Amino acid sequence: MDSHEQHGHSGNTIHLPAPTAWPIVLAFGATLIFAGLVTHVVVSILGAVLVVTACAGWFRQVLPHEAHEDVPVEAHEITIESERTHVTRIEIKEEHRAHLPLETYPVLSGLKGGIAGGIAMLVPALLYGIIGFHSIWYPVNLLGGAGVAHWTNPTTAQIAAFHPQALVIAIIIHATASILVGLLYGAMLPMLPRHPIILGGIIAPLLWTGLLHASLGIINPAFDERIQWGWFLTSQITYGLVAGWVVAHQSRIRTTQSLPFVMRMGIEASGLHSEEGEDHRQ
Amino acid sequence: MADSTFPVPGALEAAPHGRRWSQAAFLAWLHDWVVTVDHKKLGILYMLYSIFFLLVGGVEAILIRIQLVRPDMHFLSPWVFNRVFTMHGTTMVFLVGMTYIFGFANYLVPLMVGARDMAFPRLNALSFWLTFFGGILLYYSFIGGYGLYGASSAPDTMWWAYSPLTERAFSPGHAPDYWALSLIVTGFGTIGASINVIATALCLRCKGMTLMRLPLFVWLNVVTSFLALLAITPLTAAQVMLLIDRYLGGHFFDTQAGGSALIWAHFFWIFGHPEVYVLVLPAFAIANEVIPVFSRKAIFGYPAMAAASVGIAFVSLGVWAHHMFTIGMTSVGNTFFVLSTMLVGIPTGIKIFNWVATMWGGKIRFATPMLFCTAFLFQFLIAGLTGIILSVAPWNWQLHNSYFVIAHFHYVLVGAIVFCIFAGIYYWYPKVTGRMLSEKLGKWHFWLFVIGFHVSFDTMHVLGILGMPRSIFTYEADRGWAPWNFVVSIGGFIQAIAVLVFAFNLVHSYFKGRVAGNDPWDAWTLEWATPSPPPAYNFAEDPVVTSRRPLWDIKHPEDPDWRYE
Numbered sequence: 001m002d003s004h005e006q007h008g009h010s011g012n013t014i015h016l017p018a019p020t021a022w023p024i025v026l027a028f029g030a031t032l033i034f035a036g037l038v039t040h041v042v043v044s045i046l047g048a049v050l051v052v053t054a055c056a057g058w059f060r061q062v063l064p065h066e067a068h069e070d071v072p073v074e075a076h077e078i079t080i081e082s083e084r085t086h087v088t089r090i091e092i093k094e095e096h097r098a099h100l101p102l103e104t105y106p107v108l109s110g111l112k113g114g115i116a117g118g119i120a121m122l123v124p125a126l127l128y129g130i131i132g133f134h135s136i137w138y139p140v141n142l143l144g145g146a147g148v149a150h151w152t153n154p155t156t157a158q159i160a161a162f163h164p165q166a167l168v169i170a171i172i173i174h175a176t177a178s179i180l181v182g183l184l185y186g187a188m189l190p191m192l193p194r195h196p197i198i199l200g201g202i203i204a205p206l207l208w209t210g211l212l213h214a215s216l217g218i219i220n221p222a223f224d225e226r227i228q229w230g231w232f233l234t235s236q237i238t239y240g241l242v243a244g245w246v247v248a249h250q251s252r253i254r255t256t257q258s259l260p261f262v263m264r265m266g267i268e269a270s271g272l273h274s275e276e277g278e279d280h281r282q
Numbered sequence: 283m284a285d286s287t288f289p290v291p292g293a294l295e296a297a298p299h300g301r302r303w304s305q306a307a308f309l310a311w312l313h314d315w316v317v318t319v320d321h322k323k324l325g326i327l328y329m330l331y332s333i334f335f336l337l338v339g340g341v342e343a344i345l346i347r348i349q350l351v352r353p354d355m356h357f358l359s360p361w362v363f364n365r366v367f368t369m370h371g372t373t374m375v376f377l378v379g380m381t382y383i384f385g386f387a388n389y390l391v392p393l394m395v396g397a398r399d400m401a402f403p404r405l406n407a408l409s410f411w412l413t414f415f416g417g418i419l420l421y422y423s424f425i426g427g428y429g430l431y432g433a434s435s436a437p438d439t440m441w442w443a444y445s446p447l448t449e450r451a452f453s454p455g456h457a458p459d460y461w462a463l464s465l466i467v468t469g470f471g472t473i474g475a476s477i478n479v480i481a482t483a484l485c486l487r488c489k490g491m492t493l494m495r496l497p498l499f500v501w502l503n504v505v506t507s508f509l510a511l512l513a514i515t516p517l518t519a520a521q522v523m524l525l526i527d528r529y530l531g532g533h534f535f536d537t538q539a540g541g542s543a544l545i546w547a548h549f550f551w552i553f554g555h556p557e558v559y560v561l562v563l564p565a566f567a568i569a570n571e572v573i574p575v576f577s578r579k580a581i582f583g584y585p586a587m588a589a590a591s592v593g594i595a596f597v598s599l600g601v602w603a604h605h606m607f608t609i610g611m612t613s614v615g616n617t618f619f620v621l622s623t624m625l626v627g628i629p630t631g632i633k634i635f636n637w638v639a640t641m642w643g644g645k646i647r648f649a650t651p652m653l654f655c656t657a658f659l660f661q662f663l664i665a666g667l668t669g670i671i672l673s674v675a676p677w678n679w680q681l682h683n684s685y686f687v688i689a690h691f692h693y694v695l696v697g698a699i700v701f702c703i704f705a706g707i708y709y710w711y712p713k714v715t716g717r718m719l720s721e722k723l724g725k726w727h728f729w730l731f732v733i734g735f736h737v738s739f740d741t742m743h744v745l746g747i748l749g750m751p752r753s754i755f756t757y758e759a760d761r762g763w764a765p766w767n768f769v770v771s772i773g774g775f776i777q778a779i780a781v782l783v784f785a786f787n788l789v790h791s792y793f794k795g796r797v798a799g800n801d802p803w804d805a806w807t808l809e810w811a812t813p814s815p816p817p818a819y820n821f822a823e824d825p826v827v828t829s830r831r832p833l834w835d836i837k838h839p840e841d842p843d844w845r846y847e
Contacts, residue, residue: 019320027411034463035419058404
């Protein structure tokens with residue numbers, strides 16, 4: 001390896017590795033060896049000769065002593081200065097706290113909100129099943145139908161019937177989604193400006209319902225054919241309002257945002273202590 | 283050692299020894315470049331090679347877009363279309379993407395760490411020439427690929443070369459052989475260059491340049507090089523296995539004789555997905571230098587940026603099978619690769635947030651390099667979001683092998699990588715040549731390219747959702763794809779015009795550009811402390827640094843960075 005010492009000074013010159021043709025000869029020879037496999041064996045033989053020659057030439061250039069050339073040092077005028085000499089520090093104003101809340105809800109509040117919202121949205125969902133299909137199992141099977149392995153194009157009567165596997169799958173999907181979205185609410189509501197219930201309870205369900213409306217045909221065409229978007233939206237808004245209300249009515253806890261970063265990280269750093277005596281680093 | 287200016291005739295006039303433009307002088311000049319082991323010259327050669335093949339790959343893209351501009355077109359035959367399609371992908375990934383990395387790394391890593399050359403200068407030259415001849419061998423297939431049977435020409439099995447299509451029964455002649463052999467040769471070059479970058483960054487740092495003071499550009503190139511070493515190996519192994527199948531009667535991928543096509547897919551994508559990060563991390567490296575300098579602020583969250591780069595590289599080694607959701611894996615396999623793919627979003631998100639935080643509150647100068655980096659931020663975010671969409675297995679089942687996937691990876695490869703390459707060229711061109719690129723032409727280039735890019739690739743997402751499969755050479759008029767394809771092709775032409783403006787700017791500014799001086803951007807890393815272009819030895823004296831921004835410390839002695847690091 002060439003070290004700084006090998007690239008060193010000698011009077012007004014600097015030692016640098018000498019230019020050499022052997023790398024290009026070696027590369028050409030190696031390529032010809034491969035090219036011969038798809039052209040003619042003579043090409044590979046020529047490549048092998050070049051590789052051996054290049055290796056010999058290369059070794060002779062670095063053994064026992066590496067060939068180098070002395071490059072004369074030229075005087076260059078280098079100016080390292082900036083026209084912008086004034087340094088300004090960014091001041092963090094208090095309104096930036098709007099995005100980094102000083103107080104937030106505990107994790108448990110999101111869990112409670114998610115469970116409450118999940119239970120509340122059962123009401124419109126089951127109403128939809130009873131009014132539309134005279135069966136509470138219809139919405140359950142729509143959600144958990146993927147768990148009924150033998151179903152391929154089920155009839156409406158089949159979907160309206162009770163299927164224990166679909167019930168289990170539906171409960172898992174519903175509980176998981178409700179709790180996860182509830183946790184998201186717990187984290188996000190303190191950051192939403194002004195009317196968190198309207199944003200979290202109505203606007204957000206509207207947005208994700210719109211997203212699903214646009215994409216469900218691709219994700220699950222069978223489900224897309226049967227879904228009633230009015231009822232779906234009603235159940236989502238019910239969830240959003242109840243989960244948001246439960247979260248918003250939990251007591252808040254202080255975050256560590258008001259503390260300096262280094263204290264939050266629990267490390268010692270410049271800025272916390274006197275910088276006197278640091279000049280030795282120069 | 284000769285001067286390190288561009289290898290164009292104008293360099294002769296600029297040469298210090300007053301050579302005249304004659305055959306002898308030309309040969310002497312050519313000899314200098316052929317036998318050079320100087321990292322700067324090799325970096326320039328890598329970049330010229332990359333730009334040349336960018337133009338070649340661009341021409342192939344235009345041919346594809348002409349063929350698809352209307353339904354039932356026969357501008358190209360299906361066979362020629364397959365070759366052009368394959369060569370476009372192979373060229374852009376292996377001959378453009380892989381070489382721009384080492385172009386920038388070769389030129390800049392030694393300068394940034396305060397070294398006089400790469401750790402292994404002769405290996406450096408060997409690596410470049412292997413890459414060079416590998417590319418020549420690949421393109422020689424257009425005239426030499428007929429082989430024994432008169433069948434086939436250039437490779438036509440797409441850049442991923444899925445088995446069993448590449449077996450002799452389905453691909454007689456030598457097209458797949460040229461593909462495999464040429465990439466084995468360029469792969470050796472990549473391995474040599476990667477070893478060199480790692481050794482240089484770790485062993486040749488100047489005094490005071492601790493790992494936590496390395497410019498992020500160097501950090502990311504080290505990570506890239508480690509990743510390249512890990513990624514290239516399985517590809518080379520698979521290509522050797524393919525050749526054994528084709529010539530020595532092996533059955534690795536021969537499904538008629540107990541082999542498995544699935545093994546090829548695994549081998550290829552174990553290389554293929556880390557490869558995306560091998561290509562994009564150096565683009566991030568460029569953004570890491572450009573964004574702070576043009577925001578006039580230090581990079582936000584340096585340790586997090588370095589850690590996120592390592593994190594991306596680590597996670598990227600475990601996501602390959604998200605290219606294979608439709609092949610039919612187990613639920614456990616699908617779930618693992620869905621989750622691991624989503625995991626990449628975390629370190630990538632850290633980077634995007636940190637770039638935005640670097641710009642926040644800064645006095646931003648929208649010079650051409652910064653324009654390209656700003657567009658990169660938006661486009662890479664969208665590319666990441668469509669990546670998350672595609673990481674969800676059920677979505678992927680619907681959209682796989684559609685133009686949605688093409689749109690997604692062109693958002694990464696063009697929207698992120700090519701934009702950053704342009705940013706890097708505009709940023710460091712003054713250092714390499716001593717002259718500024720024209721800002722006026724640069725802005726024309728930027729706006730044409732950004733408009734063309736969005737016209738093409740935003741529209742391509744729609745084509746994918748409408749169900750247009752990739753790789754088809756034409757389509758019927760009743761599919762509803764015609765107007766969208768027309769728009770995509772128009773965008774392609776706009777991008778081509780932008781690239782021509784760029785090429786003109788490169789040449790024109792070399793002769794007529796404003797003299798740059800050593801530090802035209804008021805930047806902070808060590809390369810700007812050398813003349814433009816730097817002398818062969820880079821630094822007359824070994825530099826000593828005390829912070830991550832050594833030039834800032836010199837320019838602002840009253841407020842040096844080392845107080846805060």
